[in-house]
Amino acid sequence: MEQTAGQLEIRPALMCQLDEIMEIYSGARKFMAEHGNPTQWPPDYPSEDMTARDIEAGHMYVCMEGEKVRAVFYYHVGKEADYENIWDGRWLDQKPYGVVHRIASEGGIRGAGSFCLTWAWKQCGNLKIDTHRDNVVMQSLLKKLGFRYCGLVRGRDGGERLAFQKGSL
Secondary structure, X not given: OOEEOOOEEEEEOOHHHHHHHHHXXXXXXXXXHHOOOOOOOOOOOOOHXXXXXXXXXXXXXXXXXXXXXXXEEEEEEOOOHHHOOOEOOOOOOOOOOEEEXXXXXXXXXXXXXXXXXXXXXXXXXXXXXXXXXXXHHXXXXXXXXXXXXXXXXXXXXXXXXXXXXXXXX
């Protein structure tokens, strides 16, 4: 049964939460496949090794409801190599920005993804994110939250991604 987001809190992820995080990613891959986006995340993405490195680097965050992990995402302030080249558009500005990657929720609660993205934007006031062309669920969420489509970027896998930004306009 799905419920609305209650008292949620963002915290840095801990290594002891790795299994829970990987379960959320597994569920997200299934959700994406069921909603017309079967290729954005292959079966081994995000990998456990990548996720552990993100936790150790302090870039992995969890959205908690009490002691339950409801969502997870990568957040970092700094330049993103994938965003250096954008085509068929341009970024809103060249100010310092934060980046969100690999955001996923466990699916049992509405509003967790929105809560995470709003938190990330409030940390820096200028946020960039990209998503797969087939990920209409994420595209809808980004537009609802005031992100603007800026153009196309190339992901690390070489695939084309839709680039969005929410600046301090």
